[in-house]
Amino acid sequence: MGVSAGPACPVCGEAGVPILYGLPTPAAMRAASAGRVRLAGCVITPDHDQWACPANHEWRTGDDAQLSAAISAAISD
Numbered sequence: 001m002g003v004s005a006g007p008a009c010p011v012c013g014e015a016g017v018p019i020l021y022g023l024p025t026p027a028a029m030r031a032a033s034a035g036r037v038r039l040a041g042c043v044i045t046p047d048h049d050q051w052a053c054p055a056n057h058e059w060r061t062g063d064d065a066q067l068s069a070a071i072s073a074a075i076s077d
């Protein structure tokens with residue numbers, strides 16, 4: 001699908017997928033079903049996590065450009 005891997009999890013080293021906050025669009029829900037993004041709730045704290053790995057570790061990198069690119073790639077099928 002041409003989706004580049006997210007940053008490696010700082011705990012286990014698996015590739016992370018972007019965490020999407022707020023009400024998901026149909027495209028976002030399809031991406032979540034395919035495991036390309038993780039859906040979170042609507043409450044966003046100032047230091048909310050940005051990435052999640054298959055083992056459910058969550059973390060943030062502070063790289064908003066990388067995050068935006070990964071989200072766009074994940075939901076643009």
Ligand SMILES: [Zn+2]
Pocket residue numbers: 009010011012013014053054055056057
């Ligand atoms: Zn992990």
